[in-house]
Amino acid sequence: MPILKIARMGHPILNQRAEAVPDPTAPEVARLVAAMIETMEDADGTGLAAPQVHMPWRIVVYKVMAERAEAEEGAEGDSESEEVPTTALINPVIEPLGEETNVAFEACLSVPDMAGPVRRFSHIRLTYQTLAGETVSREAEGFHARVLQHECDHLDGVLYPMRVEDMRQFGFVDALGKGQGMPESADEGSEDSEGDVEELGDVAAG
Numbered sequence: 001m002p003i004l005k006i007a008r009m010g011h012p013i014l015n016q017r018a019e020a021v022p023d024p025t026a027p028e029v030a031r032l033v034a035a036m037i038e039t040m041e042d043a044d045g046t047g048l049a050a051p052q053v054h055m056p057w058r059i060v061v062y063k064v065m066a067e068r069a070e071a072e073e074g075a076e077g078d079s080e081s082e083e084v085p086t087t088a089l090i091n092p093v094i095e096p097l098g099e100e101t102n103v104a105f106e107a108c109l110s111v112p113d114m115a116g117p118v119r120r121f122s123h124i125r126l127t128y129q130t131l132a133g134e135t136v137s138r139e140a141e142g143f144h145a146r147v148l149q150h151e152c153d154h155l156d157g158v159l160y161p162m163r164v165e166d167m168r169q170f171g172f173v174d175a176l177g178k179g180q181g182m183p184e185s186a187d188e189g190s191e192d193s194e195g196d197v198e199e200l201g202d203v204a205a206g
């Protein structure tokens with residue numbers, strides 16, 4: 001399988017709403033998913049959506065690595081995540097569960113070398129089809145829920161910089177954190193998880 005070229009912010013494919021996949025079991029869908037997984041691994045990303053490889057279909061591949069899941073479990077607060085093996089989502093739909101949100105830094109393979117803080121729902125329900133055509137529904141929270149919201153945004157033509165509330169904290173990864181204004185890691189004992197922003201070192205690109 002070839003490694004696919006990743007579209008960067010500014011390319012019109014990233015601003016389009018992707019189309020539903022009519023037959024998740026079609027061989028060309030499996031071939032595209034395999035190439036997307038290889039491309040995601042090569043780029044060291046946590047997720048990749050089909051429009052990022054110039055394909056206007058509602059397809060996402062992603063994974064949550066064990067180190068990441070463990071980091072969340074050890075963190076203060078009630079945000080939890082879990083390891084998720086590499087998974088392909090066909091026609092995924094996200095529904096928020098509750099009003100709770102949290103803010104953390106995100107990065108994107110289509111916006112290289114940059115990062116910014118984005119508010120996401122803390123708990124969601126994900127419904128999607130597998131490559132076998134089965135419909136699966138599951139809940140996700142914490143970092144897992146964040147990755148899913150970032151990737152599914154790509155299917156609607158939305159890039160994370162459009163959701164950054166404080167543009168002063170959006171910038172190049174190697175410049176962020178130099179001098180003032182860099183968010184500290186979550187305050188110990190803080191009751192207000194709304195205000196906490198994870199440290200930039202944890203950022204993962206999708």
Ligand code: NI
Nearest residue numbers: 108109110206
């Ligand atoms: Ni992205």
